Amino acid sequence: MNTRFSDALLARKKAGFLPVIPDIKCASPKEGDLLRGRDPVEAAKLLAKAGAPALSVVTEPKNFGGSLELLERIAAETKLPILRKDFITSVEDLKLTKTCGAEAVLLICAIQPFPLLMELYGEALKIGLEPLVEAHTKEELIMAGKTGAKLVGINNRNILELEKDDGTVYATALLAAYKPKDAILISESSIQTPAQAQAAVRAGADAVLIGTAIWQAENMRERYLALSEGL
Template sequence: MNLLDTIVQSKKQEIAYLKTHFSNRFFEEQPLFNSATRSLKKSIENSVTGGIIAEFKRQSPSKGVIHAHADVEAITTGYTAGLVAGISVLTDAPFFGAQPNDFAVARANNPIPLLRKDFILDEIQLWESKAMGADAILLIARILSGEALERLTAEAHQLGLEVLLELHQEEELEKINPELVDMVGINNRNLNSFEVALHHSIALGKKIPEKCLKIAESGIDAEETLRYLQQHGFHGFLIGEQFMKQENPAEYCQQFIHNLR
C-alpha cells in the first residue's frame, strides 16, 4: 500500500464518522451554507497578477513539517493583500497537519475565493465543504472513478461549488468531461513518489481540451518557473510549499507577485 492509498483509507474512516454523526440537514442549517459563492475560475481568468492560488498548509507527507506554528489569519490575509486569485486551505489533519479552525479563520477574514483542499470521496464532504464556506473543492482523478467524478462534480455544482479536477497520469485524461469540469489541475508532483517533473506536466497539459482552464500545481519554486508554465498554456498556478516554508509566507508571496509584473 503506497502513501496515497493510506491517505484514502484514513479518509474513508473520517467519512464513516461524518455519516454516523452528521446529516446533510445539519450542514444545511449552518450559517455559511446558504452564503453566495465566489468563482475561483473567473478570478483566475480575470487576474492581472499571475492567476495564483496561494496555499495555506502546515505540513505535507513529502516534506514533513513546513510551518508548524503558522498564523492562518496573518498569512491568508497577507495573501489576499498580495492580490492572489484565490486561497487554498488544506483541511486534512493526519497527513497535512490542518487544525480544526484553519478554514473557518481563513473564510472569516478573506473575501476572495477559497478552495478546500482535501481528499474528497463522498457527497457528504461536499455538503460539509459548503457549510464551511468553501467556494471550490478539489477532486483527484487518481482516487476516483470516472463515474464518481461526474457524480461528485454534478453534486458540487448543485451546491454552488466549483471543482478543480486534479490529474497526473495520461490515462486520467479520459475522466475529463469538458462540458462539466470547471478547472483542470495538473499536479507536477507524482502522488506515489512525490517527485516533481515539469516536463511531464507540460506534455500532459497539451492533451487537455482547449476549453479547459489549466492549473499547474506543486513544484513552482520561482517566478521563472511560473512564466515558463504560462508559455506552455497554463492559466493558473497553485503554490503552497514555496510560500509556506518562508519565515513570512505572506510577505514572500507579495514579493513573488510583484516580481511577475
C-alpha cells in the same frame, strides 16, 4: 454575491499578474511542519493583502495538518474564494465543504472510479461549488475532460505517493496539450521559483498553485509577489 474561484483567477490575469493561488498547508508529508510557529489564518490574511486572488486550504488532518475549522476561519476572515483541498469521496463531504464557506472543491481523478467522480462533479455543481478536477497523467486528463470540467489541475507530483516524489513543471508541459478544450488550467505542486511559475504558464497554465515554496520563505509576502510577476 461571492466571486467565483475561476473568475477571480481570470481577473488577476487580466490585471497583468501571473495568478498564484497560495496553498494554506500546515504540514507536508515530504517537508514536515511548514508553519514554523506561524498562524495559518494570519498567513492567509497576509497573502490576501499581497494580492492573492483566491486561496487553497488543505483540510486533510493526518498528513497535512489541516482541518475544516481552519477552512471555516480562513473563508470568514479573508472573504476570498477558497478551494478546499482534500481527498473528497462522498456527497456528504461536499455539503460540509460548502457549509464551511468554500467556493470550490478539489476532485482527484486518481482516487476514485469514473462513475463516482462524475457523481461528485454533478453534486458539487448542484450544491454551488466549482469543482477543480485534478489529474497527473494523460489518461486522467482525458477523464477530467469527460466530466465536463471547466477548471482542471495538473498535479506535477503524484498525490498517491502523498507527494513525496520530486515533481517538476515539466509534467505540465508534457500534459497541457491533453487538457479539455476551453478549460482553465492550473499547474499544481513543486513550483519553487518565478522561472518555474512562468514556465508553467508558457506550457499552457492559466494559474499556478503554490504551497511549500511560499511557506519556506522567510518573508511570505515578498516571495508571493516575486512568484506573481512576469505575465
